[in-house]
Amino acid sequence: MKMKTNKALVLLNMGGARSKDELKTFLTNMFNDRNILTIKCGFFRGLVASMIVKSRLNSAWKNYEEIGSETPLHKLTEKLVDKLNANLEGYKTYQVMRYTAPFASDVIKQMEEDGIDDITILPLYPQFSTTTTKSSLEDFELYSDDKFTTKIIKTFYKNEKFNNCIVNEIMSQTDTPKEYNLIFSAHGLPQKIVDAGDPYEKQMNEHVEILSNMLKEKGYEFNSVSLAYQSKVGPLKWLEPSLDDALVDFKDKNVIIYPLAFIVDNSETDFELDLEYREIAEEIGVGDYKVCKCVNDSDEFIEAIKDIIK
Numbered sequence: 001m002k003m004k005t006n007k008a009l010v011l012l013n014m015g016g017a018r019s020k021d022e023l024k025t026f027l028t029n030m031f032n033d034r035n036i037l038t039i040k041c042g043f044f045r046g047l048v049a050s051m052i053v054k055s056r057l058n059s060a061w062k063n064y065e066e067i068g069s070e071t072p073l074h075k076l077t078e079k080l081v082d083k084l085n086a087n088l089e090g091y092k093t094y095q096v097m098r099y100t101a102p103f104a105s106d107v108i109k110q111m112e113e114d115g116i117d118d119i120t121i122l123p124l125y126p127q128f129s130t131t132t133t134k135s136s137l138e139d140f141e142l143y144s145d146d147k148f149t150t151k152i153i154k155t156f157y158k159n160e161k162f163n164n165c166i167v168n169e170i171m172s173q174t175d176t177p178k179e180y181n182l183i184f185s186a187h188g189l190p191q192k193i194v195d196a197g198d199p200y201e202k203q204m205n206e207h208v209e210i211l212s213n214m215l216k217e218k219g220y221e222f223n224s225v226s227l228a229y230q231s232k233v234g235p236l237k238w239l240e241p242s243l244d245d246a247l248v249d250f251k252d253k254n255v256i257i258y259p260l261a262f263i264v265d266n267s268e269t270d271f272e273l274d275l276e277y278r279e280i281a282e283e284i285g286v287g288d289y290k291v292c293k294c295v296n297d298s299d300e301f302i303e304a305i306k307d308i309i310k
């Protein structure tokens with residue numbers, strides 16, 4: 001018989017679209033988020049948000065249609081939660097999404113009904129960004145008040161077990177690393193967010209350094225290792241180099257892409273990296289183009305989570 005627990009692990013993530021209606025919800029909530037669209041006046045932000053949603057909805061939905069009309073993010077997160085509930089002793093695991101259901105307010109109500117009073121919050125973002133980690137934590141805290149004794153894991157890009165998951169996935173792609181160029185692809189950010197103090201770029205550089213050293217220590221020497229940024233949206237300057245520009249250097253060469261900002265696969269990996277950037281790579285004349293899977297609900301990542309929260 002399982003012991004009743006008052007402790008919970010709460011996974012936070014962004015959410016994603018499982019229908020066109022939900023894509024509208026996702027985009028509306030995202031562009032009304034002050035951490036994403038940094039316009040101070042709420043009314044004006046709402047106005048700009050509704051204009052962006054209107055102009056973006058149909059074209060963005062076409063992308064989802066190419067991956068089966070839904071993000072894989074929710075199903076993969078549900079599998080991760082189920083696996084943690086089966087394997088992580090002493091905790092009940094919950095998931096909360098920032099822009100689509102399950103929303104913080106509903107999950108917190110459920111947690112209270114379940115008698116939870118002690119929580120560990122793990123935002124599923126290895127590196128801290130105001131646009132992701134801070135936004136998700138603020139949203140959760142808006143509804144949780146001081147209902148729970150709380151521990152927060154703000155980053156985990158330095159965790160060795162987690163990094164071993166990444167390194168093993170990269171190494172499984174080839175036995176001849178000298179013939180490949182490894183590109184870590186991170187979700188981009190507007191440069192002005194970084195200039196305002198967001199630590200994401202710095203942590204991303206550190207993460208690439210850690211992983212490069214781990215690969216070298218294992219005798220895995222790629223022809224080159226680099227970092228590029230994907231998914232630019234809108235007219236502002238974003239972090240560089242963009243993945244499109246980076247790929248130009250690899251005409252007639254082989255590349256392996258690792259999506260470094262994500263824990264579970266989503267439309268940015270399954271559509272953007274696996275379909276859209278693959279097409280760009282083909283146009284450029286890149287040779288082999290391989291995209292690694294995220295750590296998802298792998299047994300190795302479950303072990304890493306146990307280590308991250310201990």
Ligand SMILES: C=CC1=C(C)c2cc3[nH]c(cc4nc(cc5[nH]c(cc1n2)c(C)c5CCC(=O)O)C(CCC(=O)O)=C4C)c(C)c3C=C
Nearest residue numbers: 015016017060071073129131132187189233261266267268
């Ligand atoms: C306009 C600003 C955006 C910022 C800043 C941004 C940061 C950011 N996003 C992720 C992770 C994901 N983003 C996803 C989708 C997505 N992101 C933006 C915009 C910004 N993201 C948009 C408009 C969209 C919707 C799709 C589109 O219209 O292009 C997703 C996918 C969700 C899914 O359905 O699978 C993820 C995941 C990170 C990690 C990040 C900053 C570090």
Ligand SMILES: [Fe+2]
Nearest residue numbers: 187188231268
């Ligand atoms: Fe995004």
Ligand SMILES: [Fe+2]
Nearest residue numbers: 231232268272
């Ligand atoms: Fe994108």
